Amino acid sequence: MRAQSAKGPGAPRPAEPPQSPKGTHDILWPESVRWERLIGTFASLSERAAYGLIQSPLFEYAEVFRRGIGEGSEVVGKEMYEFADRDGKMLALRPEGTASVVRAYVQHRPPLPWKAWYVTPAFRHENPQGLRYRQHHQVGVEALGASDPDLDVEVISIADDFFVALGLRRYELKINSMGDEVCRPAYVELLRSVLLERRAELCDEHWERLEANPLRVLDCKRAACREATTDVPRLVDSLCEPCATHFSRVREGLAALEIEAVLDHRLVRGFDYYSRTTFEFASAAITASQNGIGGGGRYDGLVEMLGGPATPGIGFGIGIERVLGACDAEGVFPLDTPALDAFVVDVAGGACARDLTAELRRAGLRADRAFDGRSMKAQMKLADRSGARVALIVGPDELAAGTVSLRPLRTASDQQIVALNDVIAVVAALREDER
RNA sequence: GUGGGCGUAGCUCAGGUGGUUAGAGCGCCAGGUUGUGGUCCUGGAGGCCGGGGGUUCGAGUCCCCUCGCUCACCCCA
Missing domain, CATH: 3.30.930.10 (Bira Bifunctional Protein; Domain 2)
Structure with missing residues (x-):
């Protein structure tokens, strides 16, 4: 049983969940x-x-x-x-x-x-x-x-x-x-003197800029300032x-x-x-x-x-x-997430899910599984959502026979029975076919 | 630092002029199908309606404050 925090007048208020600081973001998968x-x-x-x-x-x-x-x-x-x-x-x-x-x-x-x-x-x-x-x-x-x-x-x-x-x-x-x-120093002086003559046409915020860095007046976005600086001497010419x-x-x-x-x-x-x-x-x-x-x-x-x-x-x-x-x-550089090679569905105790996913991964294949002894339906749902190419299903029958039922999830191909010893080679071959 | 807009479920959003128990879609969980996902049906969980104060018999709704997000100015990637 999960401990539920008691609700009611005396219950302590849950702390407000912290947020990422202003102007920062988490980049989650995918x-x-x-x-x-x-x-x-x-x-x-x-x-x-x-x-x-x-x-x-x-x-x-x-x-x-x-x-x-x-x-x-x-x-x-x-x-x-x-x-x-x-x-x-x-x-x-x-x-x-x-x-x-x-x-x-x-x-x-x-x-x-x-x-x-x-x-x-x-x-x-x-x-x-x-x-x-x-x-x-x-x-x-x-x-x-x-x-x-x-x-x-x-x-x-x-x-x-x-x-x-x-x-x-x-x-x-x-x-x-x-x-x-x-x-540059000579140009800056030239620009400053020209702009000083036209300071009335510039926006106020540039007045002190004229002293410190007249160059920055050039990239002002305001139409009036741009107008006033159109025929000013250009740095490239100096x-x-x-x-x-x-x-x-x-x-x-x-x-x-x-x-x-x-x-x-x-x-x-x-x-x-x-x-x-x-x-x-x-x-x-x-x-x-x-x-x-x-x-x-x-x-x-x-x-x-x-x-x-x-x-x-x-x-x-x-x-x-x-x-x-x-x-x-x-609309370019679209997101495409790499497919899992297999998702292990184990309704025969979980030992096979534990061992087979480890073997698949050691063989360089991408594999995942469900935890917490979920129902077969739930595991199949997770397999589907994971984007895996195939589900490797292990129930009591397969466990007894030393096999795995390989169910394609992305194509209409038939489900097939594969010997446990061959599973890794078969899944690896499917990955190669995809390429 | 200076302005405008917006804060309701995990997400996207409904909730005329205040009025019973706050809704939908998607997502999630479970069941229908005790060994089969993606479609469909049924049910369920999940909300201090951003927070505080005020007006009122009564506030998600109106007023004030505050916090957060967002857009823009400035500047930059």
Whole structure:
């Protein structure tokens, strides 16, 4: 008998069930099957290009992100999960992938060029909305040690190949160059002076931005601001010779690989570490306002910022939730769950269910069974729902004869009697037939 | 951080202007079929109607507060 909590006036109130924190989600089976397949697809594409998996801690000393991403960025300034460790040192949950990977490079100094891929949660304290979470997940790559524009092309093509592999078609690749420490400061000054003349046309929130980071005014969505910045000088026209050459080589390379990229001179990404090439993939199928499915760029100064030797680098992050959202919107990358090879129905005491499922599994077959001595009808129902190809039925008759009744559940074939010794071979053969 | 919308069963949702014991579909469990699932029939379990306070003879319904979810702004994956 199960102990029932007494109901009535004196009964203690059951505690309210806890919920996952705001902006976080559980991914249950079978939805988790798509995650496994998505990550597996990304891993295989990255490893094909000689990127190796990196696992690094989910939290870092907060200064890794402060120095890397930038004190003035929105993410570090007001969204980072930051807390004091028990010994008082400030830690932070990773808000994005790149800074940790670069920190790991500086710490271990593997031979260059060094190419790594990752899959990781990322944490930002934002107000959640459609396809925006406090914990989201990214796959990504980082490549350090080469400033060759062909490396930019390689990195971008991995992302593009990944989207193609999933079946996505309705997305756009936007690309821009942020220049470098030679040409960008001059452009920023130029832009600031032009925008100061037009400050009356800009929305108020940009006024202080003009001082700190005039570039960010360019990506404002408001029509008035866009109007005021349409004929403003463009960063791509102010690049120094090396940056201009690099950028055109990148564009040539993408064209050679038949990857369509549109120049977006307003593309100004939010982390301070970017230089030269920046890019972003946006889904046209997602109706929610958050349609950026991936983005990245070159960060030639970042390794130095984190205390390493001058080392160029480039990478991207792709948001798993948003990519799956785009797949849903396009009706691609459907969920398909792998079938069980067999479900053992035992109405003769249960010993056979125990032993036969173990044998099937040791033989590399996928098998399940029912517990708690359920009725045959109930067990058959579970067998059906499990998606198994066949039910292996063992009752007193079979037990006495040393056989199993093999009942197909997905086809109209007849039920057959199989010797217990042959069951594994027969089930394995059925699996092969299916392929 | 700032606004709008919504909270009723495991899920999706009904419940005109307050009025007996709060409903449906799906799902779950059992039986019909004591050895056969998927169809069908019958029955059953499962609800502090998000929480608290107020108005009222009476609140799922009206008012206030609060929490949660959600969409949008900001920003980003």
